[in-house]
Amino acid sequence: MIHTMRWFGPNDPVSLMDIRQAGCTGVVTALHQIPVGEVWPIEAIQERISIIEAGNKEWTSLHWSVVESLPVHEGIKKALPSRAQLIENYKTSLRNLAVCGIKTVCYNFMPVLDWSRTxxxxxxxxxxxxxxxxxxxxxxxxxxxxxxxxxxxxxxxxxxxxxxxxxxxxxxxxxxxxxxxxxxxxxxxxxxxxxxxxxxxxDEYKDISADQLRENLHYFVRSISPLAQELGINLCIHPDDPPFPLLGLPRVVSTEADLAALMDASPERANGITFCTGSLGVRADNDLPGMIRRFADRIHFLHLRATFREQNDPLIFHEAPHLTGDMDMFEVVKAVVEEEKRRGGEQIPMRPDHGHQMLDDLKKKTYPGYSAIGRLRGLAEIRGLELAIRSTLH
Known part of the structure; x- marks a missing residue:
């Protein structure tokens, strides 16, 4: 796997040097300063690349590996009249990213809220x-x-x-x-x-059913996947977090059936998945190792984290240490390693998602889930697991 961490830009309390010292070679970031729906200019993309690569040395270097996220405007999700122009803007941003050599783009299709915790x-x-x-x-x-x-x-x-x-x-x-x-x-x-x-x-979603939102998603991927395939860009949708409806809003990327329908909606390999073991793992009916094997060729990005269902109830959960949640991280990483071997050694970018706030970070102000030390612990555990699994597979 390509080991990466998410970086929220120059204002992130976790620095690029921290990420470099963690042993990562990839950075996952986005141009958060650009309003959703507007085109990402080549100049802004190149500026971010130059910031990431400024401290590179021959023996330790960082590269912008994954865009997370190129957000989808609510006008696309709701199929408003502005949808056509918003999709054209999205396509232009994809073209500009491709020109700059960035070929993995994560997005989600959650209405209104991006993720929810209490x-x-x-x-x-x-x-x-x-x-x-x-x-x-x-x-x-x-x-x-x-x-x-x-x-x-x-x-x-x-x-x-x-x-x-x-x-x-x-x-x-x-x-x-x-x-x-x-x-x-x-x-x-x-x-x-x-x-x-x-x-x-x-209220803007009160007349949009799950079936309609699903069709709006499928329309979107049918509109952009052929271009992404032509550009060599891998699109990868992030599952719903948490993977069930909230606030009367439909959720349509929560189960294996949801993902299968989306993959069928646009057959290009570019139409792919960000396989988030935390989001999908909240549901006991999602067989994560099996899903990795069944969707293997369409998985372009990995979020590895663990959740624990308290009282065996998926409606009560917390972020667990990376190796001790409800999902079997060993079998997940094994399935990933097997898929990379099947691809002839092609590496899938992975980031350790959502670390605990711990040790010295308890004294610091950090973005929720994105403190340095907790993610470093998760990365170290996953890297050790990956190395052990690779040593046993021939």
Whole structure:
């Protein structure tokens, strides 16, 4: 695997030198300063490349390996009249990335929210802090803080009762923390949605069913995959996080069936997958090693992390240490190594996703899930596992 880490640009508290010292050769980044839907200019892409490669030496170098993400505008997801022009802008950005030699592009198709958690600093038994999602707490936000019309139908009577009881016992500070966590924007961003206009964003999807959103996704990939194939770019969709509907919004990239339908929608190999073991692993019905083998040729990027379903409930989970969650990291890495051997040694870019905040990073302000030391631990464990597996396969 090509070992990489995500870097959020010059303002990231984790530096390129940190990533270099971790033993990575690849950087996963994006031009977050460019508004969603606008074209990424060649000059801006080249500027980012020059920043990443500025400290390169013969014996230690970094390269921009993966774009994460080239975001998909909500106008495309909702099939608005602006969709045609937005797709043309997307194609131009792909052409510009190809000119600059960047050939792996990650994106997602989650409506409104990019990812969701209810706690960003859940304390683990060893004192490290992890990301956590609790369905009852999310119901507290939805039913009592946001007060979304009709939200009650999405929760069982038991969850509604538990949420009401929980809300009554929460302090104002706890309510504010939950609100801010639920409304957090893109990973690596300190920006968040505002409660005052958030419902209006949800309302724009009230007439879009899961089937319609799925068709909008398939239309998008049919529109861009032939060009990506021609450019030699691998597109790779990130699964839903978490992999089930939230806030009345449909989710259509959560299961093996979802991914199979998407792969069938556009047969080009360029139409591929970011295989995120954390997102997909929340669901016990996703057989991760088997999915890697079945989608092998369409996996262009790997996010390796682990989640743990508390009380064996997929609606309550936290980010576990990389080797000790619900999914079998050994079998996952083994399946990846076997696929790379099948490809004749071609390496798939991988990043250790979501590390715990731990050790000296507990004293620092870091992006949730993206502290340096926790990801370094995950990378070290995965690299050791990969080396051991390669030594046994001939």
């Amino acid at each position: 706690k960003l600093n859940f304390e683990m038994p060893d004192g490290a802090r992890a990301l956590r999602f609790v369905w009852t707490d999310f119901a507290v936000f939805d039913l009592h803080i946001l007060q979304r019309p009709g939200a009650a139908v999405d929760y069982t009577p038991a969850v509604q009762a538990a949420a009401s009881e929980r809300f009554e016992t929460m302090s104002d500070a706890e309510k504010e923390e939950l609100k801010n966590t639920a409304l957090l924007g893109l990973p690596g961003s300190e920006e968040a949605f505002h409660l005052e206009n958030f419902q209006s964003l949800l």
